Amino acid sequence: MYQSLSAVHSTVSSLKECQTDLATGMDIVTSVALDLIEDQDGRGNSGIGEMEDLMLECAKLDREIDCFVDTVQRVTAEVTAQQQDALSSISSRVKENFTETICCLSDADLQTHQKIIAFKESIQSSSAHNQVTQESRNMEELDEDLAITQTQVNFTCPLTQEDMINPVKNKKCNHHYEEKPIKILIGTRRQQKKKCRCPVVGCGNKDVQESDLVPDHTLKRQITDQKRKNISK
Structure with a gap:
């Protein structure tokens, strides 16, 4: 049996x-x-x-x-x-x-x-991203250096301080993290019987749950596109 x-x-x-x-x-x-x-x-x-x-x-x-x-x-x-x-x-x-x-x-x-x-x-x-007008695109090109700097900051995981590969978005506070490190942090804090704070400086979210995280495919594609542009320069 x-x-x-x-x-x-x-x-x-x-x-x-x-x-x-x-x-x-x-x-x-x-x-x-x-x-x-x-x-x-x-x-x-x-x-x-x-x-x-x-x-x-x-x-x-x-x-x-x-x-x-x-x-x-x-x-x-x-x-x-x-x-x-x-x-x-x-x-x-x-x-x-x-x-x-x-x-x-x-x-x-x-x-x-x-x-x-x-x-x-x-x-x-x-879909919203694709509705950006040509005029806005031209303005971004005029200030390309600033745009790249801002993009790189958005691409950086607050935990690893490195460019994200598989970014996930926190539905509560809208911050992004690399998927594996944030899940490890959540698991570690759970074992310690403590809540996991959002690692973004100044964020008031004091209880990040794994269920709050959703894959951000759009950001992932933007990161990939930016890397391709940097390689082609």
């Missing part, structure tokens, strides 16, 4: 690994959508709806995996050494519980999925 339970838990672990790959795929879809928005010929915007539909499908699959894993863990937790016949009923019990849980879920709730929120924020930010 315990060998069979071990196989069940191994399968659950594999599903969790699939979720990691799914999250990576959703990041790729977001990047493709941003490429469509920046299409110089303006033909890309027609595909944004399709990209959003794909993101919602991925979010739905991610949610279903969460529900299934939770159901399996709850059902198997009830199996003890005294319940010799319980193992044979696990499959049917998981199916029944999982079906009941899924039926209670609403597609509208998918809008709160972290990747969907990040996708919409990135699309909105990129």
